[in-house]
Amino acid sequence: MATYGFVEYEDASAAVRAVYDDIRTVRQTDYINNFWKALAHDPATLRRTWESVKQIMGPGGALDPLVKEMIYVAVSATNGCGYCVASHTVAAKRAGMTPEMFGELMAVVGMANETNRLAVGYQIEIDERFRTSSLP
Amino acid sequence: MATYGFVEYEDASAAVRAVYDDIRTVRQTDYINNFWKALAHDPATLRRTWESVKQIMGPGGALDPLVKEMIYVAVSATNGCGYCVASHTVAAKRAGMTPEMFGELMAVVGMANETNRLAVGYQIEIDERFRTSSLP
Amino acid sequence: MATYGFVEYEDASAAVRAVYDDIRTVRQTDYINNFWKALAHDPATLRRTWESVKQIMGPGGALDPLVKEMIYVAVSATNGCGYCVASHTVAAKRAGMTPEMFGELMAVVGMANETNRLAVGYQIEIDERFRTSSLP
Amino acid sequence: MATYGFVEYEDASAAVRAVYDDIRTVRQTDYINNFWKALAHDPATLRRTWESVKQIMGPGGALDPLVKEMIYVAVSATNGCGYCVASHTVAAKRAGMTPEMFGELMAVVGMANETNRLAVGYQIEIDERFRTSSLP
Amino acid sequence: MATYGFVEYEDASAAVRAVYDDIRTVRQTDYINNFWKALAHDPATLRRTWESVKQIMGPGGALDPLVKEMIYVAVSATNGCGYCVASHTVAAKRAGMTPEMFGELMAVVGMANETNRLAVGYQIEIDERFRTSSLP
Amino acid sequence: MATYGFVEYEDASAAVRAVYDDIRTVRQTDYINNFWKALAHDPATLRRTWESVKQIMGPGGALDPLVKEMIYVAVSATNGCGYCVASHTVAAKRAGMTPEMFGELMAVVGMANETNRLAVGYQIEIDERFRTSSLP
Numbered sequence: 001m002a003t004y005g006f007v008e009y010e011d012a013s014a015a016v017r018a019v020y021d022d023i024r025t026v027r028q029t030d031y032i033n034n035f036w037k038a039l040a041h042d043p044a045t046l047r048r049t050w051e052s053v054k055q056i057m058g059p060g061g062a063l064d065p066l067v068k069e070m071i072y073v074a075v076s077a078t079n080g081c082g083y084c085v086a087s088h089t090v091a092a093k094r095a096g097m098t099p100e101m102f103g104e105l106m107a108v109v110g111m112a113n114e115t116n117r118l119a120v121g122y123q124i125e126i127d128e129r130f131r132t133s134s135l136p
Numbered sequence: 137m138a139t140y141g142f143v144e145y146e147d148a149s150a151a152v153r154a155v156y157d158d159i160r161t162v163r164q165t166d167y168i169n170n171f172w173k174a175l176a177h178d179p180a181t182l183r184r185t186w187e188s189v190k191q192i193m194g195p196g197g198a199l200d201p202l203v204k205e206m207i208y209v210a211v212s213a214t215n216g217c218g219y220c221v222a223s224h225t226v227a228a229k230r231a232g233m234t235p236e237m238f239g240e241l242m243a244v245v246g247m248a249n250e251t252n253r254l255a256v257g258y259q260i261e262i263d264e265r266f267r268t269s270s271l272p
Numbered sequence: 273m274a275t276y277g278f279v280e281y282e283d284a285s286a287a288v289r290a291v292y293d294d295i296r297t298v299r300q301t302d303y304i305n306n307f308w309k310a311l312a313h314d315p316a317t318l319r320r321t322w323e324s325v326k327q328i329m330g331p332g333g334a335l336d337p338l339v340k341e342m343i344y345v346a347v348s349a350t351n352g353c354g355y356c357v358a359s360h361t362v363a364a365k366r367a368g369m370t371p372e373m374f375g376e377l378m379a380v381v382g383m384a385n386e387t388n389r390l391a392v393g394y395q396i397e398i399d400e401r402f403r404t405s406s407l408p
Numbered sequence: 409m410a411t412y413g414f415v416e417y418e419d420a421s422a423a424v425r426a427v428y429d430d431i432r433t434v435r436q437t438d439y440i441n442n443f444w445k446a447l448a449h450d451p452a453t454l455r456r457t458w459e460s461v462k463q464i465m466g467p468g469g470a471l472d473p474l475v476k477e478m479i480y481v482a483v484s485a486t487n488g489c490g491y492c493v494a495s496h497t498v499a500a501k502r503a504g505m506t507p508e509m510f511g512e513l514m515a516v517v518g519m520a521n522e523t524n525r526l527a528v529g530y531q532i533e534i535d536e537r538f539r540t541s542s543l544p
Numbered sequence: 545m546a547t548y549g550f551v552e553y554e555d556a557s558a559a560v561r562a563v564y565d566d567i568r569t570v571r572q573t574d575y576i577n578n579f580w581k582a583l584a585h586d587p588a589t590l591r592r593t594w595e596s597v598k599q600i601m602g603p604g605g606a607l608d609p610l611v612k613e614m615i616y617v618a619v620s621a622t623n624g625c626g627y628c629v630a631s632h633t634v635a636a637k638r639a640g641m642t643p644e645m646f647g648e649l650m651a652v653v654g655m656a657n658e659t660n661r662l663a664v665g666y667q668i669e670i671d672e673r674f675r676t677s678s679l680p
Numbered sequence: 681m682a683t684y685g686f687v688e689y690e691d692a693s694a695a696v697r698a699v700y701d702d703i704r705t706v707r708q709t710d711y712i713n714n715f716w717k718a719l720a721h722d723p724a725t726l727r728r729t730w731e732s733v734k735q736i737m738g739p740g741g742a743l744d745p746l747v748k749e750m751i752y753v754a755v756s757a758t759n760g761c762g763y764c765v766a767s768h769t770v771a772a773k774r775a776g777m778t779p780e781m782f783g784e785l786m787a788v789v790g791m792a793n794e795t796n797r798l799a800v801g802y803q804i805e806i807d808e809r810f811r812t813s814s815l816p
Contacts, residue, residue, distance in 0.1 A: 619758050632792075
């Protein structure tokens with residue numbers, strides 16, 4: 001299910017097929033997941049989102065892809081997005097996440113969510129030294 | 137500012153001092169930040185929260201402390217917690233986060249927040265293969 | 273499913289029936305959706321919520337009903353409320369939302385969610401001119 | 409304030425200046441707001457974010473720019489992003505939002521946030537007809 | 545500060561004054577807080593919101609006013625609303641909240657936020673017995 | 681379903697069984713719900729979370745267990761956590777929550793979510809008297 005259903009490759013316009021082809025090449029798989037097939041109803045959003053994901057999540061940056069996938073899962077769990085937790089947990093596993101890493105990831109996510117609310121609930125002012133830290 | 141103000145070391149009970157002393161030892165600094173000084177009005181929560189943070193965020197696990205601090209920042213930015221972003225960004229820098237790493241961290245956080253909402257807004261069903269993935 | 277089940281018209285009290293009747297009249301349909309049938313267990317909340325929705329979402333104001341329904345969908349997607357996305361997407365379509373409008377709505381929702389977190393994560397201070405804008 | 413401060417035009421690299429120049433041209437103003445000057449520490453994110461905002465928020469689509477700015481404010485209020493509420497409220501006013509429109513916008517945002525939580529709290533199942541609506 | 549500033553009693557229309565008068569009578573204080581003075585730019589929203597708050601938060605229901613104020617603080621801390629935490633913490637204190645009660649309130653809020661994210665992050669299916677509980 | 685499935689008692693390690701046994705003793709039931717069986721893949725998180733829940737949610741504090749369960753439901757509904765709403769609504773009913781109490785709980789949760797967003801959307805500054813309240 002998706003608001004306008006899924007656009008399959010064989011029914012896709014040339015613009016959508018070009019994105020699907022690139023996804024397949026970059027990810028080295030024939031599988032196009034539901035997220036992209038739902039977005040394909042809006043080819044401009046499909047292309048922009050895919051180009052951004054490809055640029056941000058790929059290898060070669062200062063953070064390795066496994067760390068980036070775990071950050072993605074952390075955000076998705078915090079936002080309560082079931083789809084994104086499911087898809088990026090699989091992506092993180094493919095990138096090398098072990099059950100022990102997942103356990104620690106969740107422990108940090110849980111703790112951060114807890115202390116985030118304590119900081120707000122106790123109305124805690126930011127320490128001057130955090131505002132003026134000279135650390136690069 | 138904080139709901140009941142801050143508990144300074146010299147005004148603290150023995151139970152609170154014991155936690156402050158442990159924070160100083162573990163963090164190798166004399167500085168106790170506002171978060172702990174506000175929580176000190178409830179010694180049980182102070183102790184439990186500190187013991188949890190110490191257990192979760194310390195070295196020796198499957199994720200290194202820098203990665204855990206970046207996950208903490210990711211969650212805090214997603215929740216809009218100014219205090220936590222400020223304090224954990226400093227902690228991440230101390231643990232070795234470079235400006236390049238921070239830039240990529242934010243790029244992933246931004247992208248995840250964007251696609252989390254697209255997945256919900258388009259009402260996208262979870263792919264069967266994500267539910268039944270046999271990856272360990 | 274709902275915490276206390278659904279209250280059907282034939283089992284409803286006079287107070288609940290009066291609200292159901294008004295919903296049917298205003299919406300020009302016999303259908304009462306699950307939201308109202310669940311809320312009916314608390315007649316005071318049912319009435320107050322319906323009166324507010326009727327006052328806010330109806331025609332004749334400064335914003336037309338289609339715009340208001342799209343704003344409703346934007347908030348609901350941001351909050352991750354599956355029920356509300358489903359019901360208000362249908363309402364928006366009934367009010368004239370085309371697939372192109374929906375695509376743009378989602379693009380804005382995604383972008384806003386992304387930049388909201390960047391603004392917090394980068395700890396960006398509000399520009400003086402935004403605080404003191406003299407625009408009416 | 410911002411995590412790495414602001415990049416002013418005179419200190420900016422050619423890549424950053426190119427984005428600033430484009431912002432000035434598109435927005436027909438010399439003013440570059442803090443958001444872009446903070447993001448400029450990561451030129452790739454600066455460029456990608458600006459290109460996306462320009463593509464999404466500009467004129468010529470199915471939704472007019474005023475409606476898109478109001479949707480931006482709705483999301484930002486829901487996420488509790490002070491920076492984004494301040495900047496996009498000014499942008500919405502520039503695009504023609506009257507005080508009456510703002511009042512109705514907020515009324516819808518408030519109501520949607522209220523019913524979003526009622527739908528979750530009452531554990532209300534989605535109506536079959538919302539899942540299978542044949543509206544285009 | 546507020547988007548359109550504050551409406552003071554002496555500058556208010558008759559419709560706004562009537563609400564201000566009622567607030568003063570019900571709350572037995574001359575003080576009108578900023579929330580109402582900002583909302584007064586939209587008299588319809590001012591009236592509706594005040595009537596709802598009066599109906600929901602007053603005495604005589606199944607929950608006593610102190611419990612309701614603490615629930616309000618719990619929601620406001622979870623949403624990161626500084627204004628609402630500040631105002632409703634004062635209201636809860638006026639209704640009899642002690643520092644010990646506040647400490648426990650925050651402990652529950654923190655714990656709930658932590659386990660909420662663990663439940664989503666671990667993708668935990670709802671127990672059949674929670675769906676079919678026959679408890680009234 | 682859960683990311684790594686559920687750990688049943690007969691397959692559990694001694695460390696996990698010790699927690700399960702304590703849950704059974706404290707709750708006076710044989711039933712271990714899915715939340716704990718999913719967390720059991722990370723025995724350290726299982727133990728820490730259970731010990732915290734036991735400390736926070738049990739009797740003998742300044743708030744009675746029913747009030748604490750209702751606060752838990754309030755937070756869970758605000759965060760959109762279906763699992764937590766389902767499990768803690770049952771726990772609140774067991775602790776004595778009546779349908780009338782639930783109705784009022786939801787009314788407060790809805791209202792707080794509405795006014796939280798209005799306060800942010802209208803950019804309302806905190807009243808000086810809320811910051812400097814001398815109430816204990």
